[in-house]
Amino acid sequence: MSTDRNIVLFDLFGVIARHQRPGALAEMAGRCQAPTDAFTTAYWACRPPYDAGRQSAPEYWTAVLRRLSLSVDADTIEELRITDIDSWSRVDDQMAAYVQSLRRVAEVALLSNIPSDHAEAFLTAQPWLHELDHVAFSGKIKVAKPAPAAFRHCVAAMRAAPTDFLFVDDREENVRAAQATGMNGHVFTDRDELAAAIETWLSTRHPTGT
Structure with a gap:
């Protein structure tokens, strides 16, 4: 059952941040x-x-x-x-700006597979992450995607229902895992396609007033 909230849950690497530096x-x-x-x-x-x-x-x-x-x-x-x-420290600045802009129309959260010490460094370098509605790092929550418990953590932490979420990840296996827990899912390829998918998803939802 949905609580009629709109929560976009993002992966970090390959979506907002870039994959490991070549070399x-x-x-x-x-x-x-x-x-x-x-x-x-x-x-x-x-x-x-x-x-x-x-x-x-x-x-x-x-x-x-x-x-x-x-x-x-x-x-x-x-x-x-x-x-x-x-x-692992490189960020796509355009994606970071887009993610922050989404908070005008939805709640925005993060679920990333990242060790605890990496997470601390990332939070220090990218202070805007503290402004998101929830941030879950695998090294902190003690479970990594695609384990169902990683997605259930976000549902419980945000006191929401799985159907309130649109999970965005560049790995199809993680998106499928999220969908298996009841979340909506989108496999990320680029920002324009994602923006269109989110707009379509939001148009089917009840407004949150955010």
Whole structure:
């Protein structure tokens, strides 16, 4: 059952923020004197617990280095951590402005798979995120998309109904997962297509008075 609210729930990377900076993984691999392919495999294979808040940054990077049979030291871990955060820091300024402008006609929230320390850095660099109606980072809420619990967190936190939400993500698997919980969904490709989809969705809704 809908509570007749209009909530646009955004993914972060690939929608508002850009995906990882090209060359970043090769740069980190070079710091470890490891082959880029092997480093990339270890980086992603060890990532899920870190994204979901079940590992700290040192625990994650220790797992990566051990998988590569490399020595583990605090200086290397911290350098990798900082480089990693920087590699995910780029924002699409036009999309950020568009998301903020939507608050004139709807509630706007964020659900992102991002480790806790990355989230803190992002909030510091992008203070406008604090103005959104809700922000959920996987490293903070201890669950990552496409797990249903990630979407249910947003529903409960906003005291809304799943049908009140339009979830926007560039990954179809995440959109399908959101739809399975009762949310509406849109696979993001570009800003113009998204704006048209949101306008169409809002035209079918009851006005919120926002």
